[in-house]
Amino acid sequence: MSGYLTPGTGAIAGAMSSASPQGRGRRWLQFASPAAFYGPAGTLAALLLPLSLVLALVGLYIGFLVAPTDAQQGDAYRIIFVHVPAAWLSMVIYAAMAFWSAVGLVANTRLSAMMAGALAPSGALFTFLALWTGALWGKPTWGAWWVWDARLTSELLLLFLYLGFIALQAAIDDPRRADRAGAVLALVGTVNLPIIYFSVKWWNTLHQGASVSVSSAPTIATPMLLGMLVMALAMWFYAAAAALLRLRCIILEREGQAAWVAGLAQGEGA
Amino acid sequence: MIWLSFEEFLAIGGYGGYVWGSVLVTGAALALELVLLARRRRAALLAAAHASRRRQA
Numbered sequence: 001m002s003g004y005l006t007p008g009t010g011a012i013a014g015a016m017s018s019a020s021p022q023g024r025g026r027r028w029l030q031f032a033s034p035a036a037f038y039g040p041a042g043t044l045a046a047l048l049l050p051l052s053l054v055l056a057l058v059g060l061y062i063g064f065l066v067a068p069t070d071a072q073q074g075d076a077y078r079i080i081f082v083h084v085p086a087a088w089l090s091m092v093i094y095a096a097m098a099f100w101s102a103v104g105l106v107a108n109t110r111l112s113a114m115m116a117g118a119l120a121p122s123g124a125l126f127t128f129l130a131l132w133t134g135a136l137w138g139k140p141t142w143g144a145w146w147v148w149d150a151r152l153t154s155e156l157l158l159l160f161l162y163l164g165f166i167a168l169q170a171a172i173d174d175p176r177r178a179d180r181a182g183a184v185l186a187l188v189g190t191v192n193l194p195i196i197y198f199s200v201k202w203w204n205t206l207h208q209g210a211s212v213s214v215s216s217a218p219t220i221a222t223p224m225l226l227g228m229l230v231m232a233l234a235m236w237f238y239a240a241a242a243a244l245l246r247l248r249c250i251i252l253e254r255e256g257q258a259a260w261v262a263g264l265a266q267g268e269g270a
Numbered sequence: 271m272i273w274l275s276f277e278e279f280l281a282i283g284g285y286g287g288y289v290w291g292s293v294l295v296t297g298a299a300l301a302l303e304l305v306l307l308a309r310r311r312r313a314a315l316l317a318a319a320h321a322s323r324r325r326q327a
Contacts, residue, residue: 074284245304261318265316265319
């Protein structure tokens with residue numbers, strides 16, 4: 001990755017403002033410029049996508065051809081290999097979105113806010129998938145597609161937080177104001193994350209408790225756990241790639257007047 | 271191998287509809303997201319190219 005750190009292309013030089021800080025911090029801060037990060041974001045996404053596909057194939061192989069049938073739930077439990085990773089990602093992406101929102105508010109860097117905006121649709125998608133696969137798991141095991149239990153309800157609230165963030169950003173014309181408003185909403189919404197995570201402990205939920213946690217040994221068979229972790233890694237890489245690709249779109253849309261974008265647009269024969 | 275036949279694998283112990291409904295919708299949704307991103311990128315480049323031509327004219 002050290003290639004990314006060498007400055008000197010026209011885009012990077014052009015993007016550096018004369019006010020950028022000097023010294024050791026400068027090397028990293030130059031990537032806070034949307035123009036400079038456009039290229040590396042594409043390279044990263046191009047690395048992450050195939051990696052994610054390979055991991056997904058390995059994870060599905062373990063989950064569907066190696067992992068044994070569950071003694072209690074039969075084979076319906078195999079939904080775990082998409083449901084749990086999707087649900088984890090729905091929360092991880094929100095945390096990342098809140099993190100970049102906070103950085104954007106504090107440091108007033110445009111790229112951080114763009115990053116938050118790039119993560120939101122992917123987060124909403126993974127939240128939807130967690131709810132969808134959860135419904136398909138709930139029907140055969142609980143007899144209901146949906147129940148208003150604390151875990152399900154707080155996850156639904158997470159979907160509304162994502163959609164609210166997207167709608168709020170879209171509703172404000174001035175991008176800088178839209179970024180700030182979105183960032184405040186994203187930060188307020190973080191209180192929902194521990195509620196989702198601990199809901200199965202704090203309340204008596206129909207949703208089962210955690211099979212995997214940091215503090216105790218996993219309560220599921222090794223191939224089940226392995227399949228789940230590999231799938232989680234696959235989805236993590238996928239989500240990062242999708243967010244980086246969306247970040248590139250946002251950069252192009254917002255910097256459409258810049259000379260480097262015009263050059264790129266003509267160069268690619270768009 | 272845990273399945274005795276391909277049919278048995280597809281049936282997933284009688285839960286085939288639920289399990290494949292989860293896996294396939296997830297895969298399709300993620301694939302669709304990539305397609306939409308590629309289209310959004312093309313549209314953004316197109317818009318930028320138009321804008322720069324207008325400025326030159």
